[in-house]
Amino acid sequence: MVPDSCGDTLSCSGSSSGVASTGTATVTGAARRKRDVVSALVLAAVLAAAWGWIRWGYPLPDSGVNAAPTVRLYSDTREIAVFLGTSRRSQIWLPLAEVPRPVVDAVLVAEDRRFFQHRGIDLLAVLRAATSNVRHGQIRQGGSTITQQLARTLFLSTQRTWGRKLRESGIALMIELRNPKERILEAYLNAIYLGQDGDVAVHGLGAAARHFLGKDLAQVRLDEAALLAAAINAPGRTFSGDPVRALTARDGVLRAMLRQGVISRAAFHEAVIRPLPRPAVSSTLRAPYFVNLAREEIARRVALPHSGEVRIATTLDPILQRVAEAAVRDGIDRIERRHPVLGRGKLQAALVAIEPASGRIRALVGGRRYLDSPFNRATRAARQPGSLFKPIVYLAAFEAERMGRGPGLTPASLVPDEPMTVKDESGSWSPHNMDGRFRGPVTVRRALEDSLNAPAVRVAGNVGLNQVVQVARSLGIESLLAPVPSLALGTSEVTLLEMAGAFATLANQGVRATPTTLAGDFPPGGASLVAPVPAPVRVASAESAYLVTHLLRGVMQHGTGRASARWGLSDVTAGKTGSTDGLRDAWFVGYTPDLVVGVWLGLDDGSPIGLTGAQAALPVWAAVMQAAVRRTPPRPFTPPPGVVLVAVNRDTGQPAPILCRQGQVIQEAFLAGTEPHGNCGAASIVESAGGFLGWLRSLFQ
Numbered sequence: 001m002v003p004d005s006c007g008d009t010l011s012c013s014g015s016s017s018g019v020a021s022t023g024t025a026t027v028t029g030a031a032r033r034k035r036d037v038v039s040a041l042v043l044a045a046v047l048a049a050a051w052g053w054i055r056w057g058y059p060l061p062d063s064g065v066n067a068a069p070t071v072r073l074y075s076d077t078r079e080i081a082v083f084l085g086t087s088r089r090s091q092i093w094l095p096l097a098e099v100p101r102p103v104v105d106a107v108l109v110a111e112d113r114r115f116f117q118h119r120g121i122d123l124l125a126v127l128r129a130a131t132s133n134v135r136h137g138q139i140r141q142g143g144s145t146i147t148q149q150l151a152r153t154l155f156l157s158t159q160r161t162w163g164r165k166l167r168e169s170g171i172a173l174m175i176e177l178r179n180p181k182e183r184i185l186e187a188y189l190n191a192i193y194l195g196q197d198g199d200v201a202v203h204g205l206g207a208a209a210r211h212f213l214g215k216d217l218a219q220v221r222l223d224e225a226a227l228l229a230a231a232i233n234a235p236g237r238t239f240s241g242d243p244v245r246a247l248t249a250r251d252g253v254l255r256a257m258l259r260q261g262v263i264s265r266a267a268f269h270e271a272v273i274r275p276l277p278r279p280a281v282s283s284t285l286r287a288p289y290f291v292n293l294a295r296e297e298i299a300r301r302v303a304l305p306h307s308g309e310v311r312i313a314t315t316l317d318p319i320l321q322r323v324a325e326a327a328v329r330d331g332i333d334r335i336e337r338r339h340p341v342l343g344r345g346k347l348q349a350a351l352v353a354i355e356p357a358s359g360r361i362r363a364l365v366g367g368r369r370y371l372d373s374p375f376n377r378a379t380r381a382a383r384q385p386g387s388l389f390k391p392i393v394y395l396a397a398f399e400a401e402r403m404g405r406g407p408g409l410t411p412a413s414l415v416p417d418e419p420m421t422v423k424d425e426s427g428s429w430s431p432h433n434m435d436g437r438f439r440g441p442v443t444v445r446r447a448l449e450d451s452l453n454a455p456a457v458r459v460a461g462n463v464g465l466n467q468v469v470q471v472a473r474s475l476g477i478e479s480l481l482a483p484v485p486s487l488a489l490g491t492s493e494v495t496l497l498e499m500a501g502a503f504a505t506l507a508n509q510g511v512r513a514t515p516t517t518l519a520g521d522f523p524p525g526g527a528s529l530v531a532p533v534p535a536p537v538r539v540a541s542a543e544s545a546y547l548v549t550h551l552l553r554g555v556m557q558h559g560t561g562r563a564s565a566r567w568g569l570s571d572v573t574a575g576k577t578g579s580t581d582g583l584r585d586a587w588f589v590g591y592t593p594d595l596v597v598g599v600w601l602g603l604d605d606g607s608p609i610g611l612t613g614a615q616a617a618l619p620v621w622a623a624v625m626q627a628a629v630r631r632t633p634p635r636p637f638t639p640p641p642g643v644v645l646v647a648v649n650r651d652t653g654q655p656a657p658i659l660c661r662q663g664q665v666i667q668e669a670f671l672a673g674t675e676p677h678g679n680c681g682a683a684s685i686v687e688s689a690g691g692f693l694g695w696l697r698s699l700f701q
């Protein structure tokens with residue numbers, strides 16, 4: 001048995017003197033390397049400090065003043081986001097006196113317990129880290145003090161090299177020579193990187209508390225303070241990684257605080273039994289896709305001050321936004337459960353809701369989960385709209401007719417739904433319907449309600465493809481539109497926001513209001529407006545816009561949108577489905593005079609989802625629109641002067657006077673002067689009268 005005294009004596013191992021000598025030489029060599037590393041670090045730090053003092057001085061950020069103003073976005077009176085200027089960086093500067101003591105203690109215990117004893121470099125920590133790094137042959141530990149971390153955050157890269165470490169040490173010494181400890185600590189607490197919230201870089205404890213805990217730093221509990229301190233070393237793993245690892249890291253900070261005597265045992269036990277705080281709605285930014293769009297609009301339209309704070313009101317409706325986010329989430333889950341072939345986690349969706357008269361964006365969702373993908377599919381994903389584009393074709397036709405340049409088309413006109421072949425620069429092409437059937441002559445109403453393809457292509461060709469493009473441009477579609485025959489079927493890629501804006505113009509009787517995220521008493525104090533939102537402008541006649549709306553009401557009652565009746569929406573809305581070739585994209589845009597809601601679903605790689613707009617997008621749309629009309633009953637659709645309503649047979653488009661009504665009779669809208677005239681003939685009158693007398697006879701039998 002080896003005696004205890006042998007623990008410090010190599011010769012007690014029983015080895016020969018030669019072996020013992022070799023071991024001693026090894027230890028001596030390691031000690032010499034450690035001494036050399038420390039000496040080199042100190043010498044390089046001193047030289048770098050002198051050089052840095054002469055060249056730059058490495059100033060710390062001004063206390064309490066950001067390099068850009070703090071921008072606070074509000075929805076009504078509720079704050080939805082805070083960020084620095086218009087960059088994708090979030091920072092809320094707090095003076096050291098306003099940082100809660102438990103937060104300061106937690107950070108010091110976790111990162112630099114000897115902060116107030118050293119002068120920028122903790123030689124004990126450096127020696128400990130150097131030993132580990134020499135043993136592993138690479139940089140595994142940094143031994144960095146708070147001052148060194150601040151130097152790296154402000155002035156250096158995060159690359160782990162000996163050269164960067166030497167420069168970091170020199171800058172830290174210089175910072176300590178020129179600044180009091182309290183100033184250094186304040187700068188560190190406000191500048192240290194604490195992770196990503198989507199594509200927003202979060203810097204400082206104040207911003208981290210807002211993003212990841214959903215509260216101001218002054219409101220954090222002891223357990224939350226320890227969690228924030230633990231996140232400094234591994235922000236990604238703490239706030240969006242393994243919760244078990246995050247809990248272990250938090251509890252480690254709490255135990256260290258207990259050992260250092262900065263918290264009582266009772267406070268420790270109270271904090272350590274708390275579960276991790278649930279990520280608040282605000283922790284990933286409230287309405288993050290909307291906030292990003294607002295940030296981009298602020299950058300274009302607003303000249304911010306150089307410092308201070310700016311409060312900006314947005315157009316977001318927080319209630320409708322929550323409904324929209326839930327509808328997208330539930331819709332995706334429903335589809336993935338019913339269609340497992342799509343896989344879990346791949347299907348994407350986007351939604352936008354706009355007030356037609358003002359252009360105010362009231363809700364916006366750009367994907368299934370912002371933290372997984374901050375790419376905004378509502379504003380940036382260009383996809384084929386398919387049949388959703390057809391109302392624009394018919395609007396162009398009605399506008400041409402109004403100006404006396406059209407082929408005499410009305411909603412009751414008959415258009416052939418028959419096989420056809422069209423030629424363009426790429427060759428010949430034959431449109432067909434989704435079910436492969438042709439229906440012969442159909443009214444324009446039936447063509448749009450049933451989303452028939454050949455009639456839309458014929459009408460676009462008669463009006464002129466360049467004219468269709470021009471009308472689409474006037475509605476706010478800025479994406480490139482190819483003037484080819486298939487344009488009528490939505491083969492040119494557009495964004496959801498563009499299509500929703502185009503339908504908003506229809507809902508607003510031909511007046512286009514530019515979509516915006518900014519509202520209220522604008523510009524806010526301290527800022528100036530450099531590019532106001534364009535005033536609403538008439539881009540189509542109220543009469544033509546109403547004719548299309550009246551047709552789209554039929555889509556909801558009799559056509560591809562008739563499933564909206566399950567939500568009680570078929571009689572109060574107008575809308576259109578959109579399904580693309582191969583069923584790669586599913587769209588639905590529907591509206592009342594007060595609100596337009598557009599929805600898109602699909603896969604980012606463009607693979608087919610095998611679902612139509614009515615199957616995939618309409619239920620998501622209906623959940624949002626139903627909530628909206630329950631909160632505020634919509635105004636009715638009212639025909640403008642210059643539009644007359646005439647009773648016609650829905651199938652033939654022929655007038656249907658009271659005495660000779662056969663089949664399904666509807667009230668069709670016409671530009672005044674284009675409505676059909678005439679009667680249905682004596683035979684039809686006799687037939688109708690016979691039917692009426694037969695009905696009377698049956699009452700008395």
